[in-house]
Amino acid sequence: xxxxxxxxxxxxxxxxxxxxxxxxxxxxxxxxxxxxxxxxxxxxxxxxxxxxxxxxxxxxxxxxxxxxxxxxxxxxxxxxxxxxxxxxxxxxxxxxxxxxxxxxxxxxxxxxxxxxxxxxxxxxxxxxxxxxxxxxxxxxxxxxxxxxxxxxxxxxxxxxxxxxxxxxxxxxxxxxxxxxxxxxxxxxxxxxxxxxxxxxxxxxxxxxxxxxxxxxxxxxxxxxxxxxxxxxxxxxxxxxxxxxxxxxxxxxxxxxxxxxxxx
Amino acid sequence: xxxxxxxxxxxxxxxxxxxxxxxxxxxxxxxxxxxxxxxxxxxxxxxxxxxxxxxxxxxxxxxxxxxxxxxxxxxxxxxxxxxxxxxxxxxxxxxxxxxxxxxxxxxxxxxxxxxxxxxxxxxxxxxxxxxxxxxxxxxxxxxxxxxxxxxxxxx
Numbered sequence: 001x002x003x004x005x006x007x008x009x010x011x012x013x014x015x016x017x018x019x020x021x022x023x024x025x026x027x028x029x030x031x032x033x034x035x036x037x038x039x040x041x042x043x044x045x046x047x048x049x050x051x052x053x054x055x056x057x058x059x060x061x062x063x064x065x066x067x068x069x070x071x072x073x074x075x076x077x078x079x080x081x082x083x084x085x086x087x088x089x090x091x092x093x094x095x096x097x098x099x100x101x102x103x104x105x106x107x108x109x110x111x112x113x114x115x116x117x118x119x120x121x122x123x124x125x126x127x128x129x130x131x132x133x134x135x136x137x138x139x140x141x142x143x144x145x146x147x148x149x150x151x152x153x154x155x156x157x158x159x160x161x162x163x164x165x166x167x168x169x170x171x172x173x174x175x176x177x178x179x180x181x182x183x184x185x186x187x188x189x190x191x192x193x194x195x196x197x198x199x200x201x202x203x204x205x206x207x208x209x210x211x212x213x214x215x216x217x218x219x220x221x222x223x224x225x226x227x228x229x230x231x232x233x234x235x236x237x238x239x240x241x242x243x244x245x246x247x248x249x250x251x252x253x254x255x256x257x258x259x260x261x262x263x
Numbered sequence: 264x265x266x267x268x269x270x271x272x273x274x275x276x277x278x279x280x281x282x283x284x285x286x287x288x289x290x291x292x293x294x295x296x297x298x299x300x301x302x303x304x305x306x307x308x309x310x311x312x313x314x315x316x317x318x319x320x321x322x323x324x325x326x327x328x329x330x331x332x333x334x335x336x337x338x339x340x341x342x343x344x345x346x347x348x349x350x351x352x353x354x355x356x357x358x359x360x361x362x363x364x365x366x367x368x369x370x371x372x373x374x375x376x377x378x379x380x381x382x383x384x385x386x387x388x389x390x391x392x393x394x395x396x397x398x399x400x401x402x403x404x405x406x407x408x409x410x411x412x413x414x415x416x417x418x
Contacts, residue, residue: 051269055276094291159280166283169291192293201287
């Protein structure tokens, strides 16, 4: 009987702890974004964060996009050519990229490249008590440190995703049209008749904004909530990458079901 | 790093994103500023069988796309499929005796509506109905008919 009670107690403790984490994370998010924008320092801080989060992620996004587009075109071609449908290659590649692969892969790369860096940075700020000193001199670290980072993630993610999509489609053109000799006219024509701007492209943009917000939220919270030791920071960084990858894939399914689901 | 370099590269980054969005809009999704699909008028047609036809299916005259199917509903009066079509405004010469037929692009391709224009002087206007229709050719029915006719010949 006693072991059963112990089990139920542990279950309850875990539940309360998980809810507490969600509550703290929501409070931090709310407090960081709520309130009047700071027009004097805000833009400078935001631009600096956009630089670290966005521009530094460009290389990995462009290179991965190029190769993913090329691989998709190569794999798609070898299957489609068996049915004599190799002209549908443009359609296959562009829809797969714009609806799913672009937002998801770009967000996963972003979580690994920028999310982990954000967590480590904020975690170290906390460990070396920079955040506490800021609060001491009357600067709210949530507004000064967290807010520009959250905004930068929401702005940089859709930009990176669109660049990823464009480069991947170029990669697909390079393999499909230039190398495998799919007719360029029908490649583009099939693509244009299949892809709808509002349904496909804009829904992809909405997806990427949501992913950007979720990834930076998790990253910033994990840094802010980290145990202030070197082990704590390393554990928090790992958690950022794991949680944001899982969150991206789970939310992607929900968004896809809402946006493209069978009505 | 100096603020100027940071600001310039962030500006270039945002520009690259806008450029990519523009590329996706124009080159990939075929969006144009003169969207002739925006100015449309509605026509209706009843089909005894609209299987395989979906909303957004193409409507063509002589192979040229002139509009899209916007809705397919079941008409409770005669239990036929009522198809609502949005036709581009500049196509204003579809005659009253036009024939709408559901056709298939290739053997396994998508279904679309083909309209062949007749010679009547009256033209169809917003809300009119194409009365002369041909339903979708259902491959399974056809195979079934062929099989039963072979079976009956043997008897």
